[in-house]
Amino acid sequence: xxxxxxxxxxxxxxxxxxxxxxxxxxxxxxxxxxxxxxxxxxxxxxxxxxxxxxxxxxxxxxxxxxxxxxxxxxxxxxxxxxxxxxxxxxxxxxxxxxxxxxxxxxxxxxxxxxxxxxxxxxxxxxxxxxxxxxxxxxxxxxxxxxxxxxxxxxxxxxxxxxxxxxxxxxxxxxxxxxxxxxxxxxxxxxxxxxxxxxxxxxxxxxxxxxxxxxxxxxxxxxxxxxxxxxxxxxxxxxxxxxxxxxxxxxxxxxxxxxxxxxxxxxxxxxxxxxxxxxxxxxxxxxxxxxxxxxxxxxxxxxxxxxxxxxxxxxxxxxxxxxxxxxxxxxxxxxxxxxxxxxxxxxxxxxxxxxxxxxxxxxxxxxxxxxxxxxxxxxxxxxxxxxxxxxxxxxx
Amino acid sequence: xxxxxxxxxxxxxxxxxxxxxxxxxxxxxxxxxxxxxxxxxxxxxxxxxxxxxxxxxxxxxxxxxxxxxxxxxxxxxxxxxxxxxxxxxxxxxxxxxxxxxxxxxxxxxxxxxxxxxxxxxxxxxxxxxxxxxxxxxxxxxxxxxxxxxxxxxxxxxxxxxxxxxxxxxxxxxxxxxxxxxxxxxxxxxxxxxxxxxxxxxxxxxxxxxxxxxxxxxxxxxxxxxxxxxxxxxxxxxxxxxxxxxxxxxxxxxxxxxxxxxxxxxxxxxxxxxxxxxxxxxxxxxxxxxxxxxxxxxxxxxxxxxxxxxxxxxxxxxxxxxxxxxxxxxxxxxxxxxxxxxxxxxxxxxxxxxxxxxxxxxxxxxxxxxxxxxxxxxxxxxxxxxxxxxxxxxxx
Numbered sequence: 001x002x003x004x005x006x007x008x009x010x011x012x013x014x015x016x017x018x019x020x021x022x023x024x025x026x027x028x029x030x031x032x033x034x035x036x037x038x039x040x041x042x043x044x045x046x047x048x049x050x051x052x053x054x055x056x057x058x059x060x061x062x063x064x065x066x067x068x069x070x071x072x073x074x075x076x077x078x079x080x081x082x083x084x085x086x087x088x089x090x091x092x093x094x095x096x097x098x099x100x101x102x103x104x105x106x107x108x109x110x111x112x113x114x115x116x117x118x119x120x121x122x123x124x125x126x127x128x129x130x131x132x133x134x135x136x137x138x139x140x141x142x143x144x145x146x147x148x149x150x151x152x153x154x155x156x157x158x159x160x161x162x163x164x165x166x167x168x169x170x171x172x173x174x175x176x177x178x179x180x181x182x183x184x185x186x187x188x189x190x191x192x193x194x195x196x197x198x199x200x201x202x203x204x205x206x207x208x209x210x211x212x213x214x215x216x217x218x219x220x221x222x223x224x225x226x227x228x229x230x231x232x233x234x235x236x237x238x239x240x241x242x243x244x245x246x247x248x249x250x251x252x253x254x255x256x257x258x259x260x261x262x263x264x265x266x267x268x269x270x271x272x273x274x275x276x277x278x279x280x281x282x283x284x285x286x287x288x289x290x291x292x293x294x295x296x297x298x299x300x301x302x303x304x305x306x307x308x309x310x311x312x313x314x315x316x317x318x319x320x321x322x323x324x325x326x327x328x329x330x331x332x333x334x335x336x337x338x339x340x341x342x343x344x345x346x347x348x349x350x351x352x353x354x355x356x357x358x359x360x361x362x363x364x365x366x367x368x369x370x371x372x373x374x375x376x377x378x379x380x381x382x383x384x385x386x387x388x389x390x391x392x393x394x395x
Numbered sequence: 396x397x398x399x400x401x402x403x404x405x406x407x408x409x410x411x412x413x414x415x416x417x418x419x420x421x422x423x424x425x426x427x428x429x430x431x432x433x434x435x436x437x438x439x440x441x442x443x444x445x446x447x448x449x450x451x452x453x454x455x456x457x458x459x460x461x462x463x464x465x466x467x468x469x470x471x472x473x474x475x476x477x478x479x480x481x482x483x484x485x486x487x488x489x490x491x492x493x494x495x496x497x498x499x500x501x502x503x504x505x506x507x508x509x510x511x512x513x514x515x516x517x518x519x520x521x522x523x524x525x526x527x528x529x530x531x532x533x534x535x536x537x538x539x540x541x542x543x544x545x546x547x548x549x550x551x552x553x554x555x556x557x558x559x560x561x562x563x564x565x566x567x568x569x570x571x572x573x574x575x576x577x578x579x580x581x582x583x584x585x586x587x588x589x590x591x592x593x594x595x596x597x598x599x600x601x602x603x604x605x606x607x608x609x610x611x612x613x614x615x616x617x618x619x620x621x622x623x624x625x626x627x628x629x630x631x632x633x634x635x636x637x638x639x640x641x642x643x644x645x646x647x648x649x650x651x652x653x654x655x656x657x658x659x660x661x662x663x664x665x666x667x668x669x670x671x672x673x674x675x676x677x678x679x680x681x682x683x684x685x686x687x688x689x690x691x692x693x694x695x696x697x698x699x700x701x702x703x704x705x706x707x708x709x710x711x712x713x714x715x716x717x718x719x720x721x722x723x724x725x726x727x728x729x730x731x732x733x734x735x736x737x738x739x740x741x742x743x744x745x746x747x748x749x750x751x752x753x754x755x756x757x758x759x760x761x762x763x764x765x766x767x768x769x770x771x772x773x774x775x776x777x778x779x780x781x782x783x784x785x786x787x788x789x790x
Contacts, residue, residue: 002602002659003666004514011669043465053458060455063448068643070438104499104647107675119399136673142537207397248463250681252499252647264397271398274406278531280502285680286645 010139015132016360017041020345024354031352037381038354042179042330044300044372048247051298055291068286073277074269075102075255075284079293083255086296091230099260101272102284104252106215108276109239111137113256114171115279116271117209118143122170127156128362129333131179131213143170147362153324154181154333158192165200171209172197177216177226180361180368181333182309182326184220187227194232201235207263210236215254218245218299220328221306234261242292244330245299253288305330308371308378319386320395330372333358337392341367347391351384405534410527411755412436415740419749426747432776433749437574437725439695439767443642446693450686463681468672469664470497470650470679474688478650481691486625494655496667497679499647501610503671504634506532508651509566510674511666512604513538517565522551523757524728526574526608538565542757548719549576549728553587560595566604567592572611572621575756575763576728577704577721579615582622589627596630602658605631610649613640613694615723616701629656637687639725640694648683700725703766703773714781715790725767728753732787736762742786746779 001008021040028036059067074080079102084095103109114124120142126134127150138145148164150156161172172193176185193210201208212229217240220226229236241254256272258265276283283289312332313325323334338344341357341364348355348367358366371378389395396403416435423431454462469475474497479490498504509519515537521529522545533540543559545551556567567588571580588605596603607624612635615621624631636649651667653660671678678684707727708720718729733739736752736759743750743762753761766773784790 002663003511004517006514007511007666007670010673011666041465047458047461048463052463053455056458057455060448060452063442063451066442068443068447068645070436070644105675105677107677111675116398116402119401122399133673133675137675140674249465250463250678252677252680268397271402271406275402278405278528279535279674280499280506280528280532281676282500282502282647283645285647285683287682288680 010136017132017356020354020356023349027349027352027354036352036354037377037384039369039371039373039377039381040354040356042370042372043249044244044247044330045374046247046300046304046372049298049300051295052246052248052291055294059287059290064290067290071283071286071289072273073283074273075100076289076293079289082293082296083257087257091228093230093260095257095260098269099258099265101256101269101276102289103239103254103256103276104281104284105243105254106213106239106241107133107137108252108281108284109241109254109256110211110213111140111279112272112275112281113211113237113239114138114141114143115275116268117170119170121168123166123168124171124173125161125164125169126173129154129178129180129358129366130362131175132360132362134173144168150181154178154183155185155189156193158196162196162200165208167204167206169208171211174210174212174229176212176214177220177328179216179329180331180356180358181324182329182331183324184224184226184327190227190229190232194229197233197235207235211239212236213239215241215244216329219302219305219330221302221309222327224327226328230259234259235263237262246292246295247300248288251285251288253284253292255284305372308375311378312369312371315382316385318395319389321385321389330370332369332371333363333366334369336365336367337389337394339365341365347388348384351387353381353384405531412527412751415749415751418744422744422747422749431747431749432772432779434764434766434768434772434776435749435751437765437767438644439639439642439725440769441642441695441699441767444693444695446690447641447643447686450689454682454685459685462685466678466681466684467668468678469668470495471684471688474684477688477691478652482652486623488625488655490652490655493664494653494660496651496664496671497684498634498649498651498671499676499679500638500649501608501634501636502528502532503647503676503679504636504649504651505606505608506535506674507667507670507676508606508632508634509533509536509538510670511663512565514565516563518561518563519566519568520556520559520564521568524549524573524575524753524761525757526570527755527757529568539563545576549573549578550580550584551588553591557591557595560603562599562601564603566606569605569607569624571607571609572615572723574611574724575726575751575753576719577724577726578719579619579621579722585622585624585627589624592628592630602630606634607631608634610636610639611724614697614700614725616697616704617722619722621723625654629654630658632657641687641690642695643683646680646683648679648687650679700767703770706773707764707766710777711780713790714784716780716784725765727764727766728758728761729764731760731762732784732789734760736760742783743779746782748776748779
């Protein structure tokens with residue numbers, strides 16, 4: 001075997017998202033792109049806002065001296081400062097440059113934080129449905145994922161969480177707004193969570209970190225703002241990226257932000273910077289750091305995603321599908337009309353509509369629709385959804 | 396303790412490169428930038444070649460549709476194809492797009508390969524002096540570094556290597572052209588190494604991978620070309636970046652190339668692509684992939700580095716310093732006139748000349764000079780080198 005046993009086993013289990021995407025590619029080859037309605041991937045169709053293009057043109061036309069060189073592993077001071085200023089504005093807290101570490105996307109950010117805080121065998125609590133890469137990231141750093149359920153609205157159950165936290169629990173990992181459910185956790189929930197974690201931390205006498213992975217923070221609907229972790233718990237860390245708000249997923253630009261009042265903040269940030277280096281990320285891509293520095297308040301037009309959500313929600317509920325209306329992101333996580341969500345996704349696939357079974361997110365009995373696609377694809381998928389709804393006598 | 400025991404211990408040991416750089420920053424604050432001659436970091440002063448600026452301007456002026464989106468985890472087909480074409484040209488072998496995986500720099504590339512091939516406790520052979528991050532990268536994936544000596548010319552000793560390879564040896568990690576020694580391993584050495592590894596592989600009946608980390612492949616002097624691993628050993632993998640040849644170290648753009656005739660090549664490449672994803676790199680930065688696609692044959696003017704090498708070599712040997720003349724890179728690794736290389740580096744520091752002790756590279760008794768700096772810094776350092784040479788009665 002040329003590759004390690006662990007990697008081989010992990011590859012064999014595979015990812016449902018990728019599997020459905022790959023099967024979809026074969027279908028596209030067979031039937032033509034136009035005939036296949038691919039709702040599997042969270043790869044935004046939207047181009048970056050005009051400000052991104054403008055800033056890139058400026059940087060290309062008048063290159064700053066040394067703008068492609070190494071900088072400090074934490075990132076450029078000016079970029080870290082700009083992120084801190086924006087977070088201060090959003091939170092009312094006083095973030096400093098030294099509370100920010102620029103990273104290779106949110107995935108890089110989360111790996112850096114986990115590497116920094118986890119001793120071998122430490123537990124990370126994750127709520128189902130979850131973004132499946134979390135399990136890989138936790139395993140990369142010899143941590144143990146502890147998966148807990150959510151309620152009917154996809155909100156973590158605090159009673160279950162309270163019982164689950166033990167002496168080896170090091171991290172509670174949130175993802176609000178949530179992929180795949182689209183749930184946005186409310187302020188009441190955040191407050192109660194903060195109270196619970198403070199109590200548990202005092203009980204066990206070791207730091208318990210709340211991490212929110214929030215690349216979809218700005219992609220929220222109906223005029224709501226996304227409730228933050230900051231006001232409710234000091235040992236909070238946010239990992240995020242500009243993949244969704246600036247539509248730059250391929251550029252791998254994100255950051256870690258730590259609560260300005262976090263215990264032993266300096267030691268943690270030093271650890272993040274160190275782990276950013278030794279994990280081989282080294283630093284977030286230089287040009288993208290320059291680029292996002294002046295674009296901290298810019299976001300793609302969220303109303304366009306909201307229109308897509310409304311279209312889908314309206315038509316699918318009318319057909320008899322049952323779902324929680326997503327408050328944000330560009331995902332929807334309806335109930336599978338069949339108990340076997342994989343079998344149901346195969347039924348949709350028969351009509352060239354591609355989705356991902358909930359099993360891929362630790363929640364069998366559901367399926368995920370990604371609607372960051374063009375309207376043609378969304379509209380085109382309706383026929384397949386309707387035919388399958390009729391077959392199973394929904395509505 | 397907010398951070399993991401292992402990370403904390405590793406941070407306390409620290410890196411000599413970074414320590415000397417940080418002490419240098421304090422000296423610069425105290426005496427002014429102009430007065431301090433910093434030869435610690437491998438952060439090229441040279442701006443990228445004009446072709447880089449031109450290509451960036453073009454991409455900014457006429458953005459390709461979707462050019463910042465996710466692509467396959469392996470990278471763009473066009474970029475992988477361009478790298479394969481260039482490698483085919485250089486090697487006479489027939490590299491295909493599928494032999495290339497684009498990565499976040501050479502550091503990302505090496506971490507991906509190590510994650511893919513190492514089972515817990517597998518050994519990776521490294522030759523001193525070595526780039527110190529190798530030890531972190533090996534540890535990230537639960538491997539064990541086995542450090543072997545080199546000869547007077549900094550060439551690995553094949554007799555020692557032959558005795559060291561055992562049933563748990565999975566990787567022999569080369570770095571030619573070498574940081575910190577500047578050594579370029581010759582063709583005879585590569586051939587003999589290939590023969591030895593083929594023999595050992597047959598003896599133990601498991602794949603034994605030769606990895607060459609070669610970001611300095613194009614930075615070689617005196618009209619020489621850098622001998623390749625390809626002709627001599629099938630189970631060869633190259634990890635590299637455009638940090639040095641295109642002077643883009645902050646952009647994190649590099650790749651993995653695998654020998655077209657490597658055993659179970661497809662399974663390995665699938666593993667690389669998978670590990671690129673699960674390690675949180677996800678993909679090499681998109682814009683930089685577009686950018687380097689048409690610049691595979693472009694290199695910074697190497698003659699400028701050669702002039703700096705010649706200047707340093709001439710003056711330092713004249714002062715009585717003893718060293719092997721580097722065949723490439725932008726480092727020089729002279730013998731420390733004091734047995735205690737840290738004490739010697741402190742002597743230079745007294746004259747505001749900053750270098751790194753050989754202890755930082757696993758080779759006490761030497762010190763590293765990085766000469767990818769402007770001429771003013773090089774010339775300015777001469778006085779300090781001369782004063783210390785006189786103090787220790789060299790020459």
